[in-house]
Amino acid sequence: MLLTVLSLLTSFLLQTSPTQDWQTPYEKSKKTQTATYEECIAYYQRLDQAYPEIKMASIGMTDAGKPLHTVIISTDQDFDPVSVHQKGKTVILIQNGIHPGEPEGIDATMMLARDLMQNKKLKAQLDNVVLVIIPIYNIGGALNRNSHTRTNQNGPVSYGFRGNARNLDLNRDFIKEDSKNAKTFATIFRTWDPEIFVDNHTSNGADYQYTMTLIPTQHNKLGGALGKHLKQQMIPALYKGMEKRKWPLVPYVNSRGETPETGIFGFSDLPRYASGYTTLFQTLGFIPETHMLKAFDKRVASTYDLMLEFLDYAGKNGKTIQAARQQDRAALLSQQQYVLNWTPDTTQEETIQFKGYEAKYKVSEVSDLERLYYDRKAPFTRPVKFFDTFTPTLTVTKPVAYLIPQAWTEVIERLQQNQVTLKRLSKDTLLTPETYYITDYKTGQRPYEGHYLHTDVQLRKVQQPIQYYAGDYIVYLNQVSNRFLVEVLEPQAPDSYFAWNFFDSILGQKEHFSAYVFEDLAAQYLKDDGKLKAALEEAKTKDPNLAKSAQAQLNFVYRNTPHFENTLNRYPVARWLGGALPVQ
Incomplete structure (x- = not known):
């Protein structure tokens, strides 16, 4: 029996020993194939078993019915995010496979995790850094493997599909959170609160000499000390480092004309996108985009080297990044004006x-x-x-708080998912907040990621008494989530919850009138209210169609009487401008 136990122990040690063959499926295929979902997870499980500095965990579910994993690499074996930040370590979150047909990050990060353990020089880069990896984010897409849907791409032999198990593009889902993947990501992201976020991709578009292009979050939108650091220090350092590694970088080739020579524009990373979402929480977000026409092995190699550059930069400059972040978060608490939308300034150009x-x-x-x-x-x-x-093209002054009736559960759940601090009214209360009425908007004629997006939203502000009830929500803007809250709760923001149709039921009238009955009542209102009669006459003068329509004139009177429902087009999230509120 002793010999049997020793034999089993020896077998186990051999299976997990760092000296065994640690080639990834990508390497075993002579760099022509990307790892399958099962191969990728199994590889990280082996790393977890072999190295105490690596911990793999299942965090939450995805639409594919499989859990989302994180792989944490911490050289002092501290895997607690609160403790890690207290020690002053810089957290880098790397996400792979949001589009599994763009798989370079999947394979490059598997090799990177191994090499960080087996190469002492590389491992030293983790002295001041904790690395958190999402091996494959879009699991449903990774399981839907094929060799054809990336029509113009130069390898690998087979790969996953862009859409997830619900055929959602997950890089449009960070605000609306239709997928379980996005809800789980919010938990991972807000729990780890990384200083740097990297989401690995492959680009389409024009042909050029570069293997790697880069989208940093737009520095003006990031703003503050972090925005300056990003533009003036971090981006130049990444470019210099990649030049030394023989992978010259170029901004993501986002040109307005047919070819790049017409000019390249910085990418407007709205909050629906990964880097746009992470920016709302003062995280330096990056989207590496390798070029589809370059050989797959070159794309993987450049991704690997760029991730080394991120590690190197974070290790050397983590304290500076943390100080800038703390400065920006402190300023955020007293900041009154928030930008909701931006546009490129074509009068400002670089070469x-x-x-x-x-x-x-x-x-x-x-x-x-x-x-x-x-x-x-x-x-x-x-x-x-x-x-x-x-x-900026659109700016708003923040309120003291937003008031949200508890009926809007889908919105409340998303705020909670993003770890927003919420209070609740302790008793029924009549309040007079500032409210918005939606006076106009445009809606897409075709669905976009399962929604008909509203744009060009026009508003009218009104202060009016509204009855609130015990349990309704108060969201104070005195927290790290301030910018996120403004972006999702102000209806004019391009990725607001209103834009994504969460409040569409307010846009439909619920009560009406019978014309033949209302005629006499309307006539009485006009007799009793000279201002209303004058307003009707003025409107008829300005609008010949109104003058010719009996129904339209009745409706004009109806809308200016107490019979008309004042909830039509009234945005249900109200703005509280000051004063104590009874809270639980």
Whole structure:
């Protein structure tokens, strides 16, 4: 029996020993294939068993019915996020496989985790850093494996699909949180509160010489000390480091014209996107985008090296980042004006030396018409305009608090998911807050990620008494979540909960009148109220169609009497401008 136990123990040690073959599926395939979901999770489980500095955990569920995992690498074996931050360590959160057909991050991070354990020089980069990895975020997409949907991409042999198990694009879901994936991500993100967030991708678009492009969160939108640090120090350092590694960087090629030479614009990362969402909580967000036409092994290698650059920068500059973050969060508590929307400032331009290929035209063999192609035999380096300054187009003054009736459970649940501090009224109370009426808006004619987005929202402000009840919610704007709250609760914000249709039931009238009955009542109102009669006459003068329509004139009177419901188009989240409130 003793020999049997020793044999089993030896077998176990051999299975988990760092000296065994630790090649990833990507490496075993001679760098032509990406790991499957099962292979990826199994590999991290082996790392977890072999190294006490690595801990793998299941956090929450996804739409695919499988849990979302995190892999934490902490050299002092402290896996508690509160303790880690108290020690002054910088947390980097790396997310892979949000679009599993763009899998470089999946394979590069598996190798990185292994090498951080097996290479002492690399491991030293973790002295002041804790690395948190989401191995594959879009599990449903990873399971939907094929070899065709990334039509123009140069490898790997097979890969996952962009849509998740519900066919949602998860990189549009960080605010609306339709997916279980997004809800779980919010828990991971808010729990770890990382200083740096990296979401690995692959780009489409024009052809050029670069293997790696980079989207940092827009520095003006990030703002404050962090925005300055990002633009003036971190981005230049990343570019310099990648140049030394023989992977020259370029901004994500987001051009307004047909080819990059027409000018490149900084990416407007709205909160629906990963880096736009993380910005709301003062996190430095980055979207690496390798180029689809470069060989898969080169794309993986450049992703690996860029992640090393993030680790190196965080290790050397973590204290500076933390100080800037604390400064911005302190300022946030007293900040009164919040920007809801931005636009590129085309009067402010930079110049970059762009390494591209000549864009040329020839006759299409499909249509016999002119078509674009890039001539790789004609590379060039020439100056290209880069527009990376954004200016506000819509600003709002924050209230003391938002008042949310408890009926709006979908909204409350999302606030709670994002660890917003909520209070509740302790008793029924009549309050007079500032309210919005939605006076106009546009709605998309086709669904976008399961919704019909509202845009160009117009408002009218009214202060009016409203009855609130015990248990209704008070959301004070005195917390780290301030910017998130303004972005989701102000209806004019492009990714507000109103824009995403969570309040659409207010847009439909519930009560009406019978014209033949209301005629006499309307006539009496006009006799008794000279101002109302004058208003009707003025409206008829300005609008010939109103003058010709008996029904329209009745409706005009109806809407200006107590019979008309004052809840129609009234946005249910009210703004409290001051004064003590009874709370539980």
